[in-house]
Amino acid sequence: xxxxxxxxxxxxxxxxxxxxxxxLAGGPTSAEIINDAATPGDVISYGMGPQQQRFSxxxxxxxxNVKGLVPAFAASLGGEKQRGQESQPLVxxxxxxxxxxxxxxxxxxxxxxxxxxxxxARLPDGIxxxxxxxxxxxxxxxDKVIFATLDAHLIALDRHTGKVIWNKxxxxxxxxxxxxxxxxxxxxxxxxxxxxxxxxxxxEVSARNVDTGELIWTRPTIEGHMGTLGGKPSxxxxxxxxxxxxxxxxTGGGATWLGGTYDPETNLLFFGTxxxxxxxxxxxxxxxxxxxxxxxxxxxTGEIKWHYQTTPHDGWDFDGVNEFIPFDATVKGxxxxxxxxxxxxxxxxxxxRTNGKLIGANKFVMQTTWAxxxxxxxxxxxFIPANRPGAPNGADKGTTVFASPSFLGGKNWMPMAYSKDTxxxxxxxxxxxxxxxxxxxxxxxxxxxLGAGFTIKPIAEDHIGALRAMDPVTGKIVWEYxxxxxxxxxxxxxxxxxxxxxTPEGYLKAxxxxxGAELWKFQTGSGVVGSPIxxxxxxxxxxxxxxxxxxxxxxxxGEVAKTFKxxxxxxxxxxxxxxx
Ligand SMILES: [Ca+2]
Ligand SMILES: [Ca+2]
Numbered sequence: 001x002x003x004x005x006x007x008x009x010x011x012x013x014x015x016x017x018x019x020x021x022x023x024l025a026g027g028p029t030s031a032e033i034i035n036d037a038a039t040p041g042d043v044i045s046y047g048m049g050p051q052q053q054r055f056s057x058x059x060x061x062x063x064x065n066v067k068g069l070v071p072a073f074a075a076s077l078g079g080e081k082q083r084g085q086e087s088q089p090l091v092x093x094x095x096x097x098x099x100x101x102x103x104x105x106x107x108x109x110x111x112x113x114x115x116x117x118x119x120x121a122r123l124p125d126g127i128x129x130x131x132x133x134x135x136x137x138x139x140x141x142x143d144k145v146i147f148a149t150l151d152a153h154l155i156a157l158d159r160h161t162g163k164v165i166w167n168k169x170x171x172x173x174x175x176x177x178x179x180x181x182x183x184x185x186x187x188x189x190x191x192x193x194x195x196x197x198x199x200x201x202x203x204e205v206s207a208r209n210v211d212t213g214e215l216i217w218t219r220p221t222i223e224g225h226m227g228t229l230g231g232k233p234s235x236x237x238x239x240x241x242x243x244x245x246x247x248x249x250x251t252g253g254g255a256t257w258l259g260g261t262y263d264p265e266t267n268l269l270f271f272g273t274x275x276x277x278x279x280x281x282x283x284x285x286x287x288x289x290x291x292x293x294x295x296x297x298x299x300x301t302g303e304i305k306w307h308y309q310t311t312p313h314d315g316w317d318f319d320g321v322n323e324f325i326p327f328d329a330t331v332k333g334x335x336x337x338x339x340x341x342x343x344x345x346x347x348x349x350x351x352x353r354t355n356g357k358l359i360g361a362n363k364f365v366m367q368t369t370w371a372x373x374x375x376x377x378x379x380x381x382x383f384i385p386a387n388r389p390g391a392p393n394g395a396d397k398g399t400t401v402f403a404s405p406s407f408l409g410g411k412n413w414m415p416m417a418y419s420k421d422t423x424x425x426x427x428x429x430x431x432x433x434x435x436x437x438x439x440x441x442x443x444x445x446x447x448x449x450l451g452a453g454f455t456i457k458p459i460a461e462d463h464i465g466a467l468r469a470m471d472p473v474t475g476k477i478v479w480e481y482x483x484x485x486x487x488x489x490x491x492x493x494x495x496x497x498x499x500x501x502x503t504p505e506g507y508l509k510a511x512x513x514x515x516g517a518e519l520w521k522f523q524t525g526s527g528v529v530g531s532p533i534x535x536x537x538x539x540x541x542x543x544x545x546x547x548x549x550x551x552x553x554x555x556x557x558g559e560v561a562k563t564f565k566x567x568x569x570x571x572x573x574x575x576x577x578x579x580x
Contacts, residue, residue, distance in 0.1 A: 062496030084550020137182030181259030193256025280451030281315030344409030362475030479516030490531025502528020526570025
Protein backbone atom coordinates (compact mmCIF):
# COMPACT_ATOMS: atom_id res chain seq x y z
CA UNK A 1 0.00 0.00 0.00
CA UNK A 2 2.83 2.34 0.89
CA UNK A 3 4.58 1.58 -2.40
CA UNK A 4 1.44 2.26 -4.37
CA UNK A 5 0.96 5.63 -2.66
CA UNK A 6 4.50 6.74 -3.44
CA UNK A 7 4.09 5.82 -7.10
CA UNK A 8 0.95 7.92 -7.38
CA UNK A 9 2.75 10.91 -5.85
CA UNK A 10 5.71 10.50 -8.21
CA UNK A 11 3.32 10.40 -11.14
CA UNK A 12 1.59 13.61 -10.09
CA UNK A 13 4.88 15.39 -9.69
CA UNK A 14 6.36 14.18 -12.94
CA UNK A 15 3.47 14.84 -15.32
CA UNK A 16 3.06 18.36 -16.61
CA UNK A 17 -0.37 18.97 -18.06
CA UNK A 18 -0.26 21.88 -20.47
CA UNK A 19 -3.57 21.50 -22.25
CA UNK A 20 -5.98 19.45 -20.24
CA UNK A 21 -7.44 16.82 -22.54
CA UNK A 22 -10.87 15.52 -21.62
CA UNK A 23 -10.48 12.09 -20.02
CA LEU A 24 -12.21 9.72 -22.40
CA ALA A 25 -12.77 6.08 -21.65
CA GLY A 26 -11.40 3.46 -23.99
CA GLY A 27 -8.82 3.36 -26.71
CA PRO A 28 -7.21 0.73 -28.90
CA THR A 29 -8.04 -2.90 -28.07
CA SER A 30 -5.62 -5.79 -28.55
CA ALA A 31 -7.56 -6.76 -31.69
CA GLU A 32 -7.23 -3.25 -33.12
CA ILE A 33 -3.51 -3.23 -32.34
CA ILE A 34 -3.04 -6.57 -34.15
CA ASN A 35 -4.87 -5.00 -37.12
CA ASP A 36 -2.72 -1.83 -37.07
CA ALA A 37 -1.14 -2.33 -40.50
CA ALA A 38 -4.61 -2.35 -42.13
CA THR A 39 -5.69 0.97 -40.57
CA PRO A 40 -3.51 3.75 -42.02
CA GLY A 41 -5.38 6.46 -40.08
CA ASP A 42 -3.35 5.64 -36.98
CA VAL A 43 -0.08 4.05 -35.85
CA ILE A 44 -0.77 2.12 -32.65
CA SER A 45 2.17 -0.29 -32.51
CA TYR A 46 5.93 -0.32 -32.82
CA GLY A 47 6.72 -1.42 -36.38
CA MET A 48 3.26 -0.36 -37.70
CA GLY A 49 1.69 -3.77 -37.10
CA PRO A 50 2.60 -6.82 -34.99
CA GLN A 51 4.77 -8.23 -37.79
CA GLN A 52 6.62 -4.91 -37.85
CA GLN A 53 6.90 -4.74 -41.63
CA ARG A 54 6.85 -0.91 -41.45
CA PHE A 55 4.78 -0.79 -44.62
CA SER A 56 1.93 1.67 -45.17
CA UNK A 57 -0.80 1.26 -47.80
CA UNK A 58 -0.96 5.07 -48.17
CA UNK A 59 0.01 6.49 -51.57
CA UNK A 60 -1.09 10.14 -51.52
CA UNK A 61 2.60 10.95 -51.08
CA UNK A 62 4.36 9.12 -53.89
CA UNK A 63 7.30 9.20 -56.29
CA UNK A 64 5.71 11.91 -58.43
CA ASN A 65 4.97 14.45 -55.66
CA VAL A 66 7.34 13.66 -52.76
CA LYS A 67 9.68 16.45 -53.86
CA GLY A 68 7.02 18.90 -52.59
CA LEU A 69 6.97 17.50 -49.04
CA VAL A 70 7.31 20.29 -46.44
CA PRO A 71 7.21 20.49 -42.63
CA ALA A 72 3.76 20.78 -41.04
CA PHE A 73 5.42 21.48 -37.68
CA ALA A 74 8.33 20.52 -35.43
CA ALA A 75 8.16 20.01 -31.67
CA SER A 76 11.17 20.13 -29.37
CA LEU A 77 11.53 17.71 -26.49
CA GLY A 78 13.18 20.63 -24.71
CA GLY A 79 15.27 20.56 -21.58
CA GLU A 80 18.97 19.88 -21.33
CA LYS A 81 18.51 16.17 -21.99
CA GLN A 82 19.45 15.54 -25.60
CA ARG A 83 21.53 12.58 -26.87
CA GLY A 84 20.15 9.84 -29.13
CA GLN A 85 16.48 9.96 -30.12
CA GLU A 86 15.86 6.44 -31.44
CA SER A 87 12.12 6.48 -30.91
CA GLN A 88 9.27 5.64 -33.26
CA PRO A 89 6.22 7.86 -32.73
CA LEU A 90 2.68 6.48 -32.26
CA VAL A 91 -0.40 8.36 -33.50
CA UNK A 92 -3.90 7.86 -32.14
CA UNK A 93 -6.99 10.02 -31.87
CA UNK A 94 -5.27 13.29 -32.72
CA UNK A 95 -2.27 12.74 -30.46
CA UNK A 96 1.34 11.81 -31.23
CA UNK A 97 3.04 9.84 -28.45
CA UNK A 98 6.81 9.69 -28.56
CA UNK A 99 9.50 8.58 -26.13
CA UNK A 100 12.69 10.57 -25.65
CA UNK A 101 16.19 10.07 -24.32
CA UNK A 102 16.55 9.66 -20.54
CA UNK A 103 13.30 7.69 -20.26
CA UNK A 104 10.87 10.47 -21.14
CA UNK A 105 7.48 10.21 -22.83
CA UNK A 106 5.66 13.06 -24.59
CA UNK A 107 2.17 13.62 -25.99
CA UNK A 108 1.82 16.22 -28.77
CA UNK A 109 -1.28 17.43 -30.57
CA UNK A 110 -1.11 15.71 -33.98
CA UNK A 111 -2.52 18.76 -35.81
CA UNK A 112 -0.67 21.66 -34.17
CA UNK A 113 2.36 20.04 -32.55
CA UNK A 114 1.42 21.66 -29.23
CA UNK A 115 2.63 19.68 -26.23
CA UNK A 116 -0.15 18.08 -24.18
CA UNK A 117 2.01 16.58 -21.42
CA UNK A 118 5.38 15.06 -20.72
CA UNK A 119 6.51 12.43 -18.26
CA UNK A 120 10.08 12.23 -16.96
CA ALA A 121 11.02 8.99 -15.23
CA ARG A 122 13.15 9.66 -12.16
CA LEU A 123 16.27 7.66 -12.89
CA PRO A 124 18.71 6.63 -10.15
CA ASP A 125 22.34 7.69 -10.50
CA GLY A 126 23.66 4.18 -11.03
CA ILE A 127 21.91 3.20 -14.28
CA UNK A 128 24.12 1.24 -16.68
CA UNK A 129 22.93 1.66 -20.25
CA UNK A 130 25.65 0.26 -22.51
CA UNK A 131 24.87 2.33 -25.56
CA UNK A 132 23.46 5.76 -24.81
CA UNK A 133 20.38 6.84 -22.86
CA UNK A 134 17.98 5.95 -25.67
CA UNK A 135 14.43 4.65 -25.82
CA UNK A 136 12.93 3.14 -28.96
CA UNK A 137 9.22 3.64 -28.45
CA UNK A 138 6.04 3.04 -26.51
CA UNK A 139 3.01 0.76 -26.73
CA UNK A 140 -0.58 1.94 -26.50
CA UNK A 141 -3.61 0.03 -25.19
CA UNK A 142 -6.94 1.42 -24.01
CA ASP A 143 -6.33 4.48 -21.87
CA LYS A 144 -2.69 3.60 -21.36
CA VAL A 145 0.61 4.36 -23.04
CA ILE A 146 3.39 2.05 -21.82
CA PHE A 147 7.17 2.28 -22.02
CA ALA A 148 10.32 0.82 -20.49
CA THR A 149 12.96 2.83 -18.64
CA LEU A 150 16.74 2.81 -18.32
CA ASP A 151 16.50 1.55 -14.72
CA ALA A 152 14.63 -1.54 -15.99
CA HIS A 153 11.09 -0.57 -15.09
CA LEU A 154 7.95 -0.84 -17.19
CA ILE A 155 5.57 2.09 -16.71
CA ALA A 156 1.96 2.51 -17.83
CA LEU A 157 0.74 6.12 -18.03
CA ASP A 158 -2.76 7.48 -18.52
CA ARG A 159 -2.46 8.57 -22.14
CA HIS A 160 -4.75 11.57 -21.55
CA THR A 161 -2.85 13.03 -18.61
CA GLY A 162 0.60 11.41 -18.40
CA LYS A 163 -0.11 10.19 -14.85
CA VAL A 164 1.23 6.84 -13.70
CA ILE A 165 -1.27 3.95 -13.69
CA TRP A 166 1.25 1.23 -12.81
CA ASN A 167 5.01 0.95 -12.50
CA LYS A 168 6.72 -2.46 -12.37
CA UNK A 169 10.34 -3.37 -11.84
CA UNK A 170 11.56 -5.63 -14.66
CA UNK A 171 14.99 -6.36 -13.15
CA UNK A 172 17.77 -5.03 -10.89
CA UNK A 173 19.50 -2.09 -12.56
CA UNK A 174 22.40 -2.42 -10.09
CA UNK A 175 23.20 -5.80 -11.67
CA UNK A 176 23.48 -4.11 -15.07
CA UNK A 177 19.90 -4.54 -16.32
CA UNK A 178 18.23 -1.77 -18.30
CA UNK A 179 15.42 -1.50 -20.85
CA UNK A 180 15.17 0.51 -24.07
CA UNK A 181 12.90 -1.46 -26.44
CA UNK A 182 9.29 -0.67 -27.28
CA UNK A 183 6.93 -3.14 -25.56
CA UNK A 184 4.43 -5.01 -27.74
CA UNK A 185 0.77 -5.80 -26.97
CA UNK A 186 -0.57 -9.30 -27.62
CA UNK A 187 -3.88 -10.62 -26.23
CA UNK A 188 -4.11 -8.00 -23.46
CA UNK A 189 -0.53 -8.74 -22.42
CA UNK A 190 2.40 -6.36 -22.59
CA UNK A 191 5.48 -8.26 -23.70
CA UNK A 192 9.02 -7.00 -23.24
CA UNK A 193 12.64 -8.05 -23.37
CA UNK A 194 15.58 -6.79 -21.30
CA UNK A 195 18.96 -5.13 -21.83
CA UNK A 196 22.36 -5.50 -20.21
CA UNK A 197 24.22 -8.09 -22.29
CA UNK A 198 27.58 -6.47 -21.53
CA UNK A 199 27.14 -7.05 -17.77
CA UNK A 200 26.73 -10.82 -17.43
CA UNK A 201 22.95 -10.58 -17.00
CA UNK A 202 20.41 -13.23 -18.11
CA UNK A 203 18.24 -12.41 -21.09
CA GLU A 204 14.51 -12.80 -20.59
CA VAL A 205 11.18 -12.27 -22.29
CA SER A 206 8.26 -11.48 -19.98
CA ALA A 207 4.51 -11.07 -20.38
CA ARG A 208 2.36 -8.97 -18.05
CA ASN A 209 -1.30 -8.14 -17.70
CA VAL A 210 -1.68 -4.87 -19.59
CA ASP A 211 -4.23 -3.49 -17.13
CA THR A 212 -2.38 -4.23 -13.90
CA GLY A 213 1.25 -4.92 -14.86
CA GLU A 214 1.08 -8.24 -12.99
CA LEU A 215 3.49 -10.87 -14.29
CA ILE A 216 1.98 -13.72 -16.38
CA TRP A 217 5.06 -15.57 -17.60
CA THR A 218 8.82 -15.23 -17.98
CA ARG A 219 11.13 -17.04 -20.34
CA PRO A 220 14.89 -16.80 -19.67
CA THR A 221 16.99 -17.15 -22.81
CA ILE A 222 19.97 -19.04 -21.32
CA GLU A 223 19.69 -22.78 -20.92
CA GLY A 224 19.52 -24.03 -17.35
CA HIS A 225 17.29 -21.20 -16.12
CA MET A 226 13.67 -21.83 -15.12
CA GLY A 227 10.75 -20.04 -16.71
CA THR A 228 7.64 -19.06 -14.78
CA LEU A 229 3.92 -19.20 -15.56
CA GLY A 230 1.25 -17.79 -13.26
CA GLY A 231 3.72 -17.19 -10.44
CA LYS A 232 5.06 -20.77 -10.44
CA PRO A 233 8.11 -22.37 -12.10
CA SER A 234 7.15 -23.62 -15.59
CA UNK A 235 9.92 -25.31 -17.57
CA UNK A 236 13.68 -25.08 -17.82
CA UNK A 237 15.08 -23.28 -20.84
CA UNK A 238 17.06 -25.89 -22.81
CA UNK A 239 19.05 -28.46 -20.85
CA UNK A 240 21.45 -27.54 -18.07
CA UNK A 241 25.11 -27.56 -19.23
CA UNK A 242 24.29 -28.96 -22.69
CA UNK A 243 26.12 -26.06 -24.39
CA UNK A 244 27.76 -24.27 -21.43
CA UNK A 245 30.49 -25.54 -19.14
CA UNK A 246 30.47 -25.19 -15.36
CA UNK A 247 28.63 -22.21 -13.95
CA UNK A 248 29.00 -19.97 -16.99
CA UNK A 249 25.27 -20.27 -17.75
CA UNK A 250 24.64 -18.21 -14.61
CA THR A 251 26.12 -15.10 -16.27
CA GLY A 252 25.43 -16.09 -19.88
CA GLY A 253 23.97 -12.91 -21.37
CA GLY A 254 21.54 -13.34 -24.27
CA ALA A 255 19.73 -10.06 -23.61
CA THR A 256 16.53 -9.55 -25.60
CA TRP A 257 17.19 -5.84 -25.79
CA LEU A 258 15.47 -5.04 -29.07
CA GLY A 259 12.06 -6.45 -28.13
CA GLY A 260 10.19 -8.73 -30.49
CA THR A 261 7.64 -9.19 -33.24
CA TYR A 262 4.39 -11.18 -33.20
CA ASP A 263 2.80 -13.18 -35.99
CA PRO A 264 -0.94 -13.72 -35.50
CA GLU A 265 -1.03 -16.36 -38.29
CA THR A 266 1.26 -18.77 -36.45
CA ASN A 267 0.55 -17.33 -32.97
CA LEU A 268 4.29 -16.98 -32.34
CA LEU A 269 6.40 -14.28 -30.76
CA PHE A 270 9.85 -13.84 -32.30
CA PHE A 271 12.54 -12.45 -30.01
CA GLY A 272 16.22 -12.16 -30.86
CA THR A 273 18.89 -12.74 -28.24
CA UNK A 274 22.16 -10.91 -27.73
CA UNK A 275 25.78 -11.92 -27.23
CA UNK A 276 26.91 -14.52 -24.71
CA UNK A 277 28.88 -13.29 -21.72
CA UNK A 278 31.73 -12.63 -21.60
CA UNK A 279 32.74 -11.52 -25.11
CA UNK A 280 35.95 -13.55 -24.75
CA UNK A 281 34.75 -16.77 -26.40
CA UNK A 282 37.82 -18.79 -25.33
CA UNK A 283 36.38 -18.82 -21.80
CA UNK A 284 33.12 -20.52 -22.74
CA UNK A 285 33.41 -23.56 -25.02
CA UNK A 286 30.18 -24.70 -26.71
CA UNK A 287 27.37 -23.14 -28.72
CA UNK A 288 26.15 -21.14 -25.66
CA UNK A 289 22.44 -21.51 -26.34
CA UNK A 290 20.25 -19.57 -26.71
CA UNK A 291 22.50 -16.56 -27.29
CA UNK A 292 22.77 -14.88 -30.71
CA UNK A 293 19.56 -16.61 -31.80
CA UNK A 294 15.99 -16.00 -32.88
CA UNK A 295 13.49 -17.65 -30.51
CA UNK A 296 9.90 -18.48 -31.48
CA UNK A 297 7.82 -18.30 -28.29
CA UNK A 298 4.23 -19.33 -27.55
CA UNK A 299 2.59 -16.14 -26.23
CA UNK A 300 0.11 -18.15 -24.16
CA THR A 301 2.68 -20.09 -22.13
CA GLY A 302 6.12 -18.59 -22.72
CA GLU A 303 7.42 -21.90 -24.11
CA ILE A 304 10.10 -21.87 -26.83
CA LYS A 305 8.65 -23.51 -29.96
CA TRP A 306 11.82 -23.34 -32.08
CA HIS A 307 15.12 -21.55 -32.18
CA TYR A 308 17.67 -20.67 -34.82
CA GLN A 309 21.15 -19.62 -33.72
CA THR A 310 22.83 -17.26 -36.19
CA THR A 311 26.22 -17.10 -34.44
CA PRO A 312 26.98 -20.24 -32.37
CA HIS A 313 29.80 -19.61 -29.87
CA ASP A 314 29.90 -15.91 -30.74
CA GLY A 315 33.29 -14.23 -30.27
CA TRP A 316 32.60 -10.82 -31.86
CA ASP A 317 29.57 -9.43 -29.99
CA PHE A 318 27.28 -10.39 -32.85
CA ASP A 319 24.04 -9.98 -30.90
CA GLY A 320 21.27 -11.86 -32.70
CA VAL A 321 18.64 -9.40 -31.54
CA ASN A 322 17.61 -8.06 -34.92
CA GLU A 323 13.91 -8.03 -35.71
CA PHE A 324 12.53 -11.16 -37.34
CA ILE A 325 9.86 -9.95 -39.75
CA PRO A 326 7.18 -12.39 -40.92
CA PHE A 327 6.31 -12.26 -44.64
CA ASP A 328 4.91 -14.65 -47.26
CA ALA A 329 6.60 -15.53 -50.56
CA THR A 330 6.76 -18.29 -53.13
CA VAL A 331 10.02 -20.23 -53.03
CA LYS A 332 10.73 -22.74 -55.82
CA GLY A 333 7.05 -22.73 -56.75
CA UNK A 334 5.84 -23.25 -53.20
CA UNK A 335 3.96 -20.53 -51.25
CA UNK A 336 5.59 -20.30 -47.84
CA UNK A 337 5.17 -18.58 -44.48
CA UNK A 338 8.60 -17.05 -43.97
CA UNK A 339 10.43 -14.62 -41.77
CA UNK A 340 13.56 -12.57 -42.42
CA UNK A 341 16.29 -11.14 -40.24
CA UNK A 342 19.31 -9.03 -41.23
CA UNK A 343 21.77 -10.16 -38.57
CA UNK A 344 24.49 -8.12 -36.96
CA UNK A 345 26.93 -10.78 -38.29
CA UNK A 346 26.38 -9.57 -41.88
CA UNK A 347 24.05 -12.32 -43.18
CA UNK A 348 20.43 -11.93 -44.21
CA UNK A 349 18.53 -15.00 -43.06
CA UNK A 350 15.20 -16.28 -44.36
CA UNK A 351 13.54 -19.00 -42.26
CA UNK A 352 10.34 -21.00 -42.46
CA ARG A 353 8.55 -19.22 -39.64
CA THR A 354 6.41 -22.25 -38.77
CA ASN A 355 9.44 -24.35 -37.75
CA GLY A 356 12.65 -22.29 -37.91
CA LYS A 357 14.10 -24.19 -40.89
CA LEU A 358 16.74 -22.25 -42.84
CA ILE A 359 15.57 -21.27 -46.35
CA GLY A 360 18.26 -18.76 -47.34
CA ALA A 361 21.31 -16.95 -45.91
CA ASN A 362 23.14 -14.32 -47.92
CA LYS A 363 25.63 -11.59 -47.20
CA PHE A 364 24.15 -8.07 -47.14
CA VAL A 365 27.42 -6.26 -46.33
CA MET A 366 30.75 -5.79 -48.14
CA GLN A 367 32.70 -8.22 -46.02
CA THR A 368 32.31 -11.04 -43.46
CA THR A 369 35.76 -12.06 -42.22
CA TRP A 370 34.52 -14.40 -39.48
CA ALA A 371 32.69 -16.85 -41.73
CA UNK A 372 32.65 -17.87 -45.36
CA UNK A 373 28.94 -18.34 -45.88
CA UNK A 374 26.31 -20.40 -44.09
CA UNK A 375 26.02 -24.18 -44.56
CA UNK A 376 22.50 -24.69 -45.89
CA UNK A 377 22.34 -28.31 -44.67
CA UNK A 378 23.35 -27.71 -41.05
CA UNK A 379 22.30 -24.06 -40.81
CA UNK A 380 25.67 -23.29 -39.21
CA UNK A 381 28.23 -20.70 -40.35
CA UNK A 382 31.39 -21.85 -42.13
CA PHE A 383 33.70 -20.30 -39.53
CA ILE A 384 37.16 -19.03 -40.45
CA PRO A 385 39.00 -20.12 -37.25
CA ALA A 386 42.05 -17.89 -37.84
CA ASN A 387 39.79 -14.84 -37.64
CA ARG A 388 38.48 -15.56 -34.14
CA PRO A 389 40.24 -13.36 -31.54
CA GLY A 390 42.81 -15.46 -29.68
CA ALA A 391 42.88 -16.52 -26.04
CA PRO A 392 44.74 -14.31 -23.55
CA ASN A 393 48.17 -15.58 -22.53
CA GLY A 394 48.18 -15.42 -18.74
CA ALA A 395 47.62 -11.79 -17.82
CA ASP A 396 48.52 -10.65 -21.36
CA LYS A 397 45.95 -9.96 -24.04
CA GLY A 398 45.46 -12.49 -26.81
CA THR A 399 46.23 -12.10 -30.51
CA THR A 400 44.45 -9.16 -32.14
CA VAL A 401 42.47 -10.00 -35.28
CA PHE A 402 40.71 -7.80 -37.78
CA ALA A 403 37.00 -8.62 -37.94
CA SER A 404 34.25 -7.39 -40.22
CA PRO A 405 31.49 -6.50 -39.60
CA SER A 406 32.55 -4.62 -36.47
CA PHE A 407 30.68 -5.42 -33.27
CA LEU A 408 28.36 -2.52 -34.09
CA GLY A 409 27.14 -4.81 -36.81
CA GLY A 410 26.30 -5.16 -40.46
CA LYS A 411 23.02 -3.96 -39.03
CA ASN A 412 22.47 -2.82 -35.47
CA TRP A 413 19.15 -1.98 -33.76
CA MET A 414 17.67 0.12 -36.56
CA PRO A 415 14.66 -1.65 -38.02
CA MET A 416 14.33 -2.57 -41.70
CA ALA A 417 11.07 -2.35 -43.68
CA TYR A 418 9.34 -4.82 -46.01
CA SER A 419 7.26 -3.65 -48.97
CA LYS A 420 4.33 -5.87 -49.85
CA ASP A 421 4.38 -4.20 -53.29
CA THR A 422 8.02 -4.71 -54.32
CA UNK A 423 8.59 -7.84 -52.21
CA UNK A 424 11.89 -6.30 -51.06
CA UNK A 425 13.36 -5.69 -47.63
CA UNK A 426 15.01 -2.29 -47.11
CA UNK A 427 17.96 -2.85 -44.79
CA UNK A 428 19.79 0.01 -43.05
CA UNK A 429 23.29 -1.50 -43.01
CA UNK A 430 26.90 -0.47 -42.31
CA UNK A 431 30.24 -1.54 -43.76
CA UNK A 432 32.95 -1.34 -41.11
CA UNK A 433 35.46 -3.53 -39.31
CA UNK A 434 37.36 -3.64 -36.04
CA UNK A 435 40.57 -4.73 -34.43
CA UNK A 436 39.49 -7.00 -31.58
CA UNK A 437 41.47 -8.86 -28.90
CA UNK A 438 40.64 -10.84 -25.78
CA UNK A 439 41.71 -10.15 -22.21
CA UNK A 440 41.33 -11.99 -18.90
CA UNK A 441 38.01 -11.27 -17.14
CA UNK A 442 36.06 -12.42 -14.09
CA UNK A 443 32.38 -11.73 -13.38
CA UNK A 444 31.62 -8.97 -10.89
CA UNK A 445 28.03 -7.85 -10.30
CA UNK A 446 27.25 -4.59 -12.08
CA UNK A 447 30.62 -4.38 -13.87
CA UNK A 448 31.27 -4.73 -17.59
CA UNK A 449 31.82 -8.40 -18.47
CA LEU A 450 33.64 -8.30 -21.79
CA GLY A 451 37.16 -9.66 -21.56
CA ALA A 452 37.82 -7.97 -24.88
CA GLY A 453 39.05 -4.71 -26.37
CA PHE A 454 38.40 -3.21 -29.78
CA THR A 455 38.85 -0.32 -32.20
CA ILE A 456 36.30 0.28 -34.94
CA LYS A 457 37.58 1.25 -38.40
CA PRO A 458 36.08 2.18 -41.75
CA ILE A 459 36.64 -0.34 -44.57
CA ALA A 460 35.51 1.73 -47.56
CA GLU A 461 36.67 5.09 -48.92
CA ASP A 462 33.29 6.53 -49.75
CA HIS A 463 30.83 5.26 -47.14
CA ILE A 464 30.01 3.38 -43.99
CA GLY A 465 26.22 3.42 -44.22
CA ALA A 466 24.35 1.65 -47.00
CA LEU A 467 20.58 1.37 -47.38
CA ARG A 468 20.17 -1.90 -49.27
CA ALA A 469 17.12 -3.36 -50.99
CA MET A 470 17.32 -7.14 -50.51
CA ASP A 471 15.30 -9.65 -52.49
CA PRO A 472 14.52 -12.29 -49.82
CA VAL A 473 13.87 -15.01 -52.38
CA THR A 474 17.04 -14.64 -54.48
CA GLY A 475 19.21 -13.24 -51.68
CA LYS A 476 20.45 -10.55 -54.09
CA ILE A 477 20.94 -6.86 -53.39
CA VAL A 478 18.66 -5.09 -55.89
CA TRP A 479 19.90 -1.54 -55.17
CA GLU A 480 21.93 0.30 -52.61
CA TYR A 481 22.29 3.89 -51.45
CA UNK A 482 25.65 4.67 -49.84
CA UNK A 483 25.94 7.19 -47.00
CA UNK A 484 29.15 8.68 -45.63
CA UNK A 485 28.17 8.33 -41.94
CA UNK A 486 26.90 5.07 -40.41
CA UNK A 487 23.15 4.63 -40.83
CA UNK A 488 21.50 4.37 -37.42
CA UNK A 489 17.78 5.02 -38.06
CA UNK A 490 14.79 2.87 -38.99
CA UNK A 491 13.16 2.54 -42.42
CA UNK A 492 9.59 3.04 -43.67
CA UNK A 493 8.15 1.71 -46.97
CA UNK A 494 4.89 2.89 -48.55
CA UNK A 495 2.46 2.07 -51.36
CA UNK A 496 3.54 5.38 -52.87
CA UNK A 497 6.62 3.39 -54.02
CA UNK A 498 8.69 5.26 -51.45
CA UNK A 499 11.26 4.29 -48.84
CA UNK A 500 12.10 6.78 -46.07
CA UNK A 501 15.10 6.76 -43.73
CA UNK A 502 17.23 9.27 -41.84
CA THR A 503 20.96 9.99 -41.76
CA PRO A 504 23.37 11.17 -39.03
CA GLU A 505 24.10 14.16 -41.29
CA GLY A 506 20.63 15.38 -40.31
CA TYR A 507 18.48 14.45 -43.29
CA LEU A 508 15.25 12.57 -43.59
CA LYS A 509 15.40 11.16 -47.14
CA ALA A 510 12.93 9.52 -49.52
CA UNK A 511 13.95 7.00 -52.18
CA UNK A 512 12.20 5.28 -55.07
CA UNK A 513 11.43 1.82 -53.65
CA UNK A 514 12.11 0.10 -56.99
CA UNK A 515 15.27 1.91 -58.11
CA GLY A 516 16.83 3.52 -55.03
CA ALA A 517 16.86 6.95 -56.69
CA GLU A 518 16.95 9.70 -54.04
CA LEU A 519 13.83 11.83 -54.54
CA TRP A 520 13.68 14.15 -51.53
CA LYS A 521 15.58 15.21 -48.45
CA PHE A 522 15.05 17.60 -45.55
CA GLN A 523 17.60 18.86 -43.02
CA THR A 524 16.24 18.41 -39.48
CA GLY A 525 19.06 20.16 -37.61
CA SER A 526 20.51 17.09 -35.88
CA GLY A 527 21.26 13.49 -36.79
CA VAL A 528 18.24 11.28 -37.52
CA VAL A 529 18.44 7.95 -35.69
CA GLY A 530 14.70 7.44 -35.14
CA SER A 531 12.20 5.41 -37.15
CA PRO A 532 9.84 7.28 -39.51
CA ILE A 533 6.09 6.60 -39.68
CA UNK A 534 3.22 7.73 -41.88
CA UNK A 535 -0.52 8.08 -41.35
CA UNK A 536 -3.60 9.76 -42.78
CA UNK A 537 -5.36 12.57 -40.95
CA UNK A 538 -8.14 14.88 -42.21
CA UNK A 539 -7.70 13.44 -45.70
CA UNK A 540 -3.98 14.20 -45.90
CA UNK A 541 -0.96 11.90 -45.56
CA UNK A 542 1.63 12.81 -42.92
CA UNK A 543 5.19 11.58 -42.27
CA UNK A 544 6.88 11.93 -38.88
CA UNK A 545 10.36 11.21 -37.55
CA UNK A 546 12.47 12.02 -34.51
CA UNK A 547 15.70 13.98 -34.91
CA UNK A 548 18.53 13.85 -32.34
CA UNK A 549 22.00 12.43 -32.90
CA UNK A 550 23.33 9.78 -30.54
CA UNK A 551 23.19 6.04 -29.92
CA UNK A 552 26.13 3.67 -29.79
CA UNK A 553 28.26 5.16 -32.61
CA UNK A 554 29.48 8.34 -30.83
CA UNK A 555 30.23 6.28 -27.70
CA UNK A 556 31.88 3.19 -29.17
CA UNK A 557 32.71 4.10 -32.76
CA GLY A 558 36.51 4.52 -32.33
CA GLU A 559 38.03 6.02 -35.48
CA VAL A 560 34.58 6.25 -37.03
CA ALA A 561 33.19 8.32 -34.14
CA LYS A 562 36.01 10.86 -34.47
CA THR A 563 34.99 11.54 -38.06
CA PHE A 564 31.45 12.48 -37.03
CA LYS A 565 32.02 14.27 -33.74
CA UNK A 566 30.86 17.61 -35.16
CA UNK A 567 27.24 16.49 -35.56
CA UNK A 568 24.99 18.60 -33.31
CA UNK A 569 22.79 16.97 -30.69
CA UNK A 570 19.06 17.53 -30.67
CA UNK A 571 15.66 16.26 -29.69
CA UNK A 572 12.77 17.16 -31.98
CA UNK A 573 9.75 15.58 -33.57
CA UNK A 574 9.39 16.60 -37.23
CA UNK A 575 6.09 16.18 -39.08
CA UNK A 576 5.72 16.59 -42.86
CA UNK A 577 2.92 16.80 -45.41
CA UNK A 578 2.24 18.06 -48.92
CA UNK A 579 1.08 21.69 -49.30
CA UNK A 580 -2.68 22.00 -49.89
CA1 LIG B 1 -3.10 1.61 -37.92
CA1 LIG C 1 26.17 -6.94 -27.19
